[in-house]
Amino acid sequence: MIRPSDIRPDPTDRKENSRQPQTMTPRFHSLKHFLGIPATSHHGNEQLVATLGGIISIVLVLLVTAAAVGPQDALLIVPSIGASAVLIFAVPHSPFAQPWSVLAGHLSSAIVGVACYQWIPQPILAAGCAVGLAIGVMHLTRSIHPPGGATALAAVIGGPALHKLGYGYVVHPIAINCAVILLAGIAFNCGFPWRRYPASLMRYKPHTGSAQRWPTVSGEHLSAAMDSLNVVIDVNPEELQEIVQHALELAQQELDAALPTVTMGRYYSNNKPGQQWSVRQIVDERRSDNPEADLVVYKVVEGSGLNRTGSCTRTEFARWVGRELQPTKTKI
Secondary structure, eight states, X not given: OOOGGGOOOOHHHHHHHHTSOTTHHHHHHHHXXXXXXXXXXXXXXXXXXXXXXXXXXXXXXXXXXHHHHHXXXXXXXXXHHHHHHHHHHHSTTSGGGSHHHHHHHHHHHHXXXXXXXXXXXXXXXXXXXXXXXXXXXXXXXXXXXXXXXXXXXXXXXXXXXXXXXXXXXXXXXXXXXXXXXXXXXXXXXXXXXXXXXXXXXXXXXXXXXXXXXXXXOOHHHHHHHHHHHTOOSXXXXXXXXXXXXXXXXXXXXXXXXXXXXXXXXXEEEOOOOGGGOEEEEEEXXXXXXXXXXXXXXXXXXXXXXXXXXEEEEHHHHHHHOSEEEEEOSOOO
């Protein structure tokens, strides 16, 4: 009989294994963590929508800007508006992308930039002050908009045609460009219920309440499971597997007890991104003596499956819920 102690590893296997880059994966993950590379990205349709919105808006902005200051200086001004397009069309609900941030951020930065150019004769110092002071002003006006820094900088390093505008630079082209890109953002995103812009035009706003939690097995769950199953600490794998399974069931029961109470007539969202986003309203219910048999009838009022109706148990619906929403008065 061959005993485990008689088995010796093959030296060639050790040599072969030593060639494997076993430390590459942890290093790669550490690098990703250091660089802040996201583990996931938006769906392809979201990427396409953001891309098309950026193309359309910047073409419109270029046409308006070139008519005001000429094509050469337009190339200095448009980059800051281009950065705004990234926010408006890629992350339309970001606080940095909302109309107040876009308008006040660009306009205040433009004023600061022109003032720095006119009052500070040293170009490098003027450029630095323009960006730094623009950041300070945006903080004071609660209109942090990162592209505003480029707007202030362009006022200093722009060509003669741009400098000739003086404070007129604030109105035309900056204010007009802001209006163009904001209108483009509103019109373009209006066709997508889950990304209407600005965020205040969303038909449903989050209802204050606790979000759904994933069940986690804690030490208390394990202790409760072991007490319930009447096992000792020294367990075999089969018993341990049963303990863990029972603990998961206890955790699920605890989670179900904390599920939101779904109520007739209210609105709920699955809180998923892109075209998976959906809003349901409970339009009817069938109560039972057994709570697990309670049924709810719902209608999809927004997003994926619009106008579709369906039914499920109350617990299943509560597990689907990401958060409760409240309808707004805006219907755009």
